[in-house]
Amino acid sequence: MEHNITHPTTPSPLSTSDTAMLEVLVPGFGFISRILMSYLNFDISSYFQVLVGLAVYGATIRYALLMLWEHFNELFISRAEIRLDDEAFNYLMFWLSRQPLMKTTNRFVAGVRTNSYWDDEEESDNEDLDETAEDVETLDGEKQDAFAMYWAKVTSRDKYKKMRFTPSEGCHYFWYKNRPLMLERAQREGGPYWLMNNERIFVSCLGRNPAILKSLLAEAQQAYVEKDSNRTIIYRGSRSPAGSQFSWVRCMARLPRPLSTVILDQDRKEDFLDDIKEYLHPRTRRWYSNRGIPYRRGYLLHGPPGTGKTSLCFAAAGILGLKLYLLDLNSTALDEESLSMLFSELPRRCIVLLEDVDSAGITKSRGTIPAPSTTTPPKSDAPAAATEATEASADATSKDEKKGGITLSGLLNVIDGVAASEGRILIMTTNHMEKLDAALLRPGRVDMTVGFGYTSEADIKELFTSIYVAMEKDIARRGISTISRSSRNGSVKSQNSTISLDAPKANGKTVHLGESNGASKKGKHTDLQNLTVSLRARIPGLASEFAAIVPGGEFTAAEIQGYLLNHKESPDAAIQGAAEWVETAQEKKRAREEKDTVVVA
Numbered sequence: 324m325e326h327n328i329t330h331p332t333t334p335s336p337l338s339t340s341d342t343a344m345l346e347v348l349v350p351g352f353g354f355i356s357r358i359l360m361s362y363l364n365f366d367i368s369s370y371f372q373v374l375v376g377l378a379v380y381g382a383t384i385r386y387a388l389l390m391l392w393e394h395f396n397e398l399f400i401s402r403a404e405i406r407l408d409d410e411a412f413n414y415l416m417f418w419l420s421r422q423p424l425m426k427t428t429n430r431f432v433a434g435v436r437t438n439s440y441w442d443d444e445e446e447s448d449n450e451d452l453d454e455t456a457e458d459v460e461t462l463d464g465e466k467q468d469a470f471a472m473y474w475a476k477v478t479s480r481d482k483y484k485k486m487r488f489t490p491s492e493g494c495h496y497f498w499y500k501n502r503p504l505m506l507e508r509a510q511r512e513g514g515p516y517w518l519m520n521n522e523r524i525f526v527s528c529l530g531r532n533p534a535i536l537k538s539l540l541a542e543a544q545q546a547y548v549e550k551d552s553n554r555t556i557i558y559r560g561s562r563s564p565a566g567s568q569f570s571w572v573r574c575m576a577r578l579p580r581p582l583s584t585v586i587l588d589q590d591r592k593e594d595f596l597d598d599i600k601e602y603l604h605p606r607t608r609r610w611y612s613n614r615g616i617p618y619r620r621g622y623l624l625h626g627p628p629g630t631g632k633t634s635l636c637f638a639a640a641g642i643l644g645l646k647l648y649l650l651d652l653n654s655t656a657l658d659e660e661s662l663s664m665l666f667s668e669l670p671r672r673c674i675v676l677l678e679d680v681d682s683a684g685i686t687k688s689r690g691t692i693p694a695p696s697t698t699t700p701p702k703s704d705a706p707a708a709a710t711e712a713t714e715a716s717a718d719a720t721s722k723d724e725k726k727g728g729i730t731l732s733g734l735l736n737v738i739d740g741v742a743a744s745e746g747r748i749l750i751m752t753t754n755h756m757e758k759l760d761a762a763l764l765r766p767g768r769v770d771m772t773v774g775f776g777y778t779s780e781a782d783i784k785e786l787f788t789s790i791y792v793a794m795e796k797d798i799a800r801r802g803i804s805t806i807s808r809s810s811r812n813g814s815v816k817s818q819n820s821t822i823s824l825d826a827p828k829a830n831g832k833t834v835h836l837g838e839s840n841g842a843s844k845k846g847k848h849t850d851l852q853n854l855t856v857s858l859r860a861r862i863p864g865l866a867s868e869f870a871a872i873v874p875g876g877e878f879t880a881a882e883i884q885g886y887l888l889n890h891k892e893s894p895d896a897a898i899q900g901a902a903e904w905v906e907t908a909q910e911k912k913r914a915r916e917e918k919d920t921v922v923v924a
């Protein structure tokens with residue numbers, strides 16, 4: 324008997340090219356058709372023509388909608404693009420974090436990492452805490468507890484870092500000045516996801532006029548810049564964590580350092596500052612440009628470690644409101660190309676600080692510090708003498724050129740290369756000017772040198788005064804906080820509470836302010852004023868006493884400052900311990916010198 328086995332009618336199978344085409348139009352087509360065939364015995368390929376028709380139709384509609392959307396965008400939507408590697412990105416993020424959008428959106432990036440748009444906020448948070456510490460510290464008998472309370476708050480704040488919110492990737496809608504805006508945070512299409520500086524923010528508005536977007540960005544910039552108010556902004560040239568590229572990363576914003584706190588011969592300080600001011604004057608820029616001379620100026624600050632070179636730079640940046648760009652030439656990762664890129668990215672007016680150029684791989688290795696021969700260094704502006712001194716070392720230097728990431732020729736190329744930005748001020752510091760190559764010191768690269776030395780008698784007096792003059796401000800601040808606290812409480816709290824400002828009187832005894840219970844605000848003010856006046860009157864005498872004990876020309880300002888900081892509340896104690904400190908310090912120096920002599924021998 325013959326059995327007729329009936330198979331489901333199977334239309335002719337698709338050719339390979341048909342299947343490939345369908346796979347392109349409908350990704351996963353092959354897989355789906357196999358599943359359908361095996362489980363449902365349904366051959367989808369029999370509907371090939373219908374499927375192709377549908378796929379083409381779908382693709383056409385999609386394309387048409389895309390084109391339509393693009394035209395619509397072009398005609399009716401304005402859009403600003405802000406890139407991560409630009410500072411405008413920080414402006415916008417900072418501004419956004421303060422907008423109602425960040426309170427209402429349900430899609431956001433949360434993080435505790437401190438970065439450039441939050442750094443100053445952290446600082447002001449800490450300042451609030453500092454106030455509370457001072458407030459309670461002034462009540463006698465509670466000093467320990469006050470510190471414990473303050474410290475508990477600090478450590479807890481450090482543990483529970485403030486959570487920061489920024490918009491997540493994707494689109495967000497918000498209102499700005501009664502206009503609906505769209506914010507989109509996205510990675511650049513086509514770029515590798517891990518590349519951090521791929522990120523973009525787009526802000527869009529309806530209409531062809533982008534004025535509202537520009538106004539938003541201007542507002543964001545203003546908010547960001549105002550946050551810095553009169554601070555000195557410091558950038559550091561560093562490698563991005565994700566790539567090998569170097570860029571300027573904002574690392575902090577510091578309160579400016581008053582020039583008066585840098586102890587250096589007044590004329591020398593003024594010459595330095597006047598020279599920078601003269602350089603920044605528009606007539607100087609015109610002068611340079613009319614003669615085709617590259618508009619750049621370089622300074623070399625030289626002297627033993629801890630004599631105030633970096634401090635002078637900070638002070639100058641603060642006074643002139645210039646941003647400070649720090650670069651470590653010792654980084655082995657830094658090559659000529661990166662250095663050149665960093666220099667080309669500098670803003671038109673700024674200070675670039677290259678510290679300890681002698682220790683970078685562009686000279687012979689760093690040696691011991693030569694013993695001081697005079698109390699003050701030679702008058703600074705002597706590039707010719709410096710050049711002579713350095714010519715002798717040029718040979719030795721060239722041998723070491725290849726040490727480290729950057730070579731001498733690399734540095735020279737970048738300092739005056741065509742790609743380097745104009746208008747910048749380059750300040751290099753060194754502990755060993757004699758080790759620097761003459762080529763680095765030639766005019767055009769170094770136009771002025773400022774020498775720093777060991778403190779003279781006058782410097783010691785000035786340093787002492789500057790340290791204890793600040794105490795007057797401290798007293799005033801504590802007085803104000805105590806007064807405000809007592810006025811909040813109605814009166815000074817306990818029976819025994821006194822304002823604990825142990826300041827010595829002319830006769831060496833300690834003054835306790837506000838000793839009377841419930842002393843009036845006015846009375847305390849008068850006491851504080853008297854104390855301040857008495858201290859001010861005593862400081863010159865104390866400074867002379869101190870300078871008579873500490874020999875001139877032997878110690879750096881950093882060393883003396885270090886000692887005075889151990890007695891920051893009591894100038895009298897500083898004077899009492901000065902002779903012993905000088906003796907110990909001299910002994911240590913002698914021992915170090917002997918050790919160095921043995922090593923050299």
Ligand SMILES: Nc1ncnc2c1ncn2[C@@H]1O[C@H](COP(=O)(O)OP(=O)(O)OP(=O)(O)O)[C@@H](O)[C@H]1O
Nearest residue numbers: 584585586587627628629630631632633634880881
């Ligand atoms: N001339 C000075 N006037 C006031 N303070 C000074 C002076 N020199 C040093 N100091 C103090 O000593 C510390 C170190 O100073 P600074 O960093 O400016 O020294 P430096 O010469 O740049 O040292 P280095 O060569 O090691 O970089 C700072 O706290 C600073 O306040």
